[in-house]
Amino acid sequence: MLTCDLHTHSLFSDCGNHTILELLEWSCKKGIKGLAITDHGPKLFGRKISSTFFERLKNPYENKIKFFKGIEGNLLKDEGKTDIPRKFLKHMDIVLLGFHFIIPKNLGADYYTDLLIKAMNENRFVDIITHPIDHKYPIHYEPVIETAKKTGMALEINNSKLELKIVTTKQQKDFLELCKAGGCRIAVNSDAHAINELGDDKHVRPLLEEVNYPKELIVNHDLESAMHFIEERRKFKLKA
Numbered sequence: 001m002l003t004c005d006l007h008t009h010s011l012f013s014d015c016g017n018h019t020i021l022e023l024l025e026w027s028c029k030k031g032i033k034g035l036a037i038t039d040h041g042p043k044l045f046g047r048k049i050s051s052t053f054f055e056r057l058k059n060p061y062e063n064k065i066k067f068f069k070g071i072e073g074n075l076l077k078d079e080g081k082t083d084i085p086r087k088f089l090k091h092m093d094i095v096l097l098g099f100h101f102i103i104p105k106n107l108g109a110d111y112y113t114d115l116l117i118k119a120m121n122e123n124r125f126v127d128i129i130t131h132p133i134d135h136k137y138p139i140h141y142e143p144v145i146e147t148a149k150k151t152g153m154a155l156e157i158n159n160s161k162l163e164l165k166i167v168t169t170k171q172q173k174d175f176l177e178l179c180k181a182g183g184c185r186i187a188v189n190s191d192a193h194a195i196n197e198l199g200d201d202k203h204v205r206p207l208l209e210e211v212n213y214p215k216e217l218i219v220n221h222d223l224e225s226a227m228h229f230i231e232e233r234r235k236f237k238l239k240a
């Protein structure tokens, strides 16, 4: 079980099952110490960003759990662009970015790699690249790992993609070996869409152990490291 899960979805994502309160309550029940709610950027399902979530909602369980506000933004096909609304950045603790179905398929790994690297270089307020292993959007891993290192971003190890068999154990393990060799920071997340998935790392945990991934390179290996990562990255959001 993750102590701090930095990637989950509520009802504000059309694919999420639960309210923000339900996610927080169940995370407390499960003993999770830190939870980021990171609903999808506005271009994925065409929903408006909830300004009250970012500007007004306070953590109702302050003594039980750290609540981080975030977003999982979308890469757009215009070079280097994302749908992350800059006006809310100052209220965000964590910013995720990933490929989703709004990007055309079958354009080849060179195209997707260039697109991602441009977006990473031009949106320094992004903290984590979500599910970098995706057969629909293949990328060359080495240059992305290098860019993550240069920009201080973390690459995600996503439990849900393994659970859903979208990523194989071998693909995930090979990717971890490359990240380790490149000295790249990673974030281990559930990408939960349902309360039973909150904090779940059962598919990725054995691989991290097999590869013996250095703890200091896992940005959310505990609550303290996650908070340190979030604070280290905040300057990019305030500058944007």
Ligand SMILES: [Zn+2]
Pocket (backbone or CB within 6 Å): 072, 098, 099, 100, 130, 131
């Ligand atoms: Zn995603």
Ligand SMILES: [Zn+2]
Pocket (backbone or CB within 6 Å): 007, 009, 072, 130, 191
């Ligand atoms: Zn997600």
